Amino acid sequence: DAGVIQSPRHEVTEMGQEVTLRCKPISGHDYLFWYRQTMMRGLELLIYFNNNVPIDDSGMPEDRFSAKMPNASFSTLKIQPSEPRDSAVYFCASSTRYEQFFGPGTRLTVL
Amino acid sequence: GNSVTQMEGPVTLSEEAFLTINCTYTATGYPSLFWYVQYPGEGLQLLLKATKADDKGSNKGFEATYRKETTSFHLEKGSVQVSDSAVYFCALSDNAGNNRKLIWGLGTSLAVNP
Numbered sequence: 621d622a623g624v625i626q627s628p629r630h631e632v633t634e635m636g637q638e639v640t641l642r643c644k645p646i647s648g649h650d651y652l653f654w655y656r657q658t659m660m661r662g663l664e665l666l667i668y669f670n671n672n673v674p675i676d677d678s679g680m681p682e683d684r685f686s687a688k689m690p691n692a693s694f695s696t697l698k699i700q701p702s703e704p705r706d707s708a709v710y711f712c713a714s715s716t717r718y719e720q721f722f723g724p725g726t727r728l729t730v731l
Numbered sequence: 732g733n734s735v736t737q738m739e740g741p742v743t744l745s746e747e748a749f750l751t752i753n754c755t756y757t758a759t760g761y762p763s764l765f766w767y768v769q770y771p772g773e774g775l776q777l778l779l780k781a782t783k784a785d786d787k788g789s790n791k792g793f794e795a796t797y798r799k800e801t802t803s804f805h806l807e808k809g810s811v812q813v814s815d816s817a818v819y820f821c822a823l824s825d826n827a828g829n830n831r832k833l834i835w836g837l838g839t840s841l842a843v844n845p
Contacts, residue, residue: 624774651831662837663775663820676832711774715831718763718824722774 624723626712632729638700641726644693645714653720654687654697655711663711669695702730733758737821737836744811744843752806752839754795754821762823764788764797764804765833769818778806778819811843 625644633639645652653668667677672689680687684703689695699706707730713720738753756764763782767775779788784799793808804821821836 663835665832665835668832670831713774718765718831718833719777719780720775720833722776724774 624712624714624721626710626723626726628726629724630727630729632731633702634731635703636701637730638698639702639706639728639730641697641710641712641728643695643697643712643723645695645712646721647693649714649716649721650692651715651720652689652695653711653713653715654695655713656708657711657725658708666697699728702728704730706730733762733823733825733834735821735823735834735836737819737839740818740838740840742839742841744841746813746843746845747810748843750806750808750811750815750841752819752821752841754804754806754836756802756804756821756823756834758802758823758825758834760825762825764795765822765824766793766795766804766806767820767822769820769838771817775820811841813843813845816841816843 627642650671654666656664666679667687669689687697709725709727711722711725713722734757736755765780766778768778769775779790781788781797784797787796795804795806818838818840820838822833
């Protein structure tokens with residue numbers, strides 16, 4: 621299996637632009653998680669899905685952030701409009717039980 | 732609520748030194764406990780786990796024992812290598828229903844010098 625796939629690996633954008641991060645979970649996994657990692661705040665859970673349905677989005681920082689999972693093999697995290705404080709590494713992870721498998725992350729820089 | 736507390740880093744050791752990274756937790760019920768490792772520029776990956784009291788998880792020379800009486804899950808390795816330089820995260824699950832969230836510690840950075 622290829623593992624969790626994220627794209628792009630790096631994204632540089634300007635303040636105010638829309639950013640879309642993509643994730644393909646491991647086939648057969650029914651849970652998908654989006655995390656954000658920064659030096660200041662560490663690893664934060666933003667939202668997670670079970671069978672494509674959002675279960676807990678309490679970590680989504682504000683309305684500028686949205687996440688979708690239209691099918692079992694694809695999820696997006698969108699930031700609109702982006703701000704410099706959104707600069708971070710965003711991870712996607714998938715699981716069937718408690719062991720979560722992480723993707724390589726997307727490093728987002730908002731100028 | 733459930734929480735995980737890890738010792739603060741960075742931890743700097745010489746090669747072949749003994750490593751301990753402390754992790755304590757607060758939880759209701761019977762959580763499973765995990766150690767994840769993050770190498771530079773990569774995502775987190777599971778290092779070891781324990782699902783019940785007195786279980787010992789082990790992998791790549793690392794060990795951790797689930798101690799319910801002290802609510803601890805300390806990570807140890809007898810002889811570290813330069814390649815062990817990474818950030819280590821302790822985490823717990825609450826094993827309740829369909830909740831699959833993990834509660835994470837803040838991570839402990841380890842640097843091993845040759």
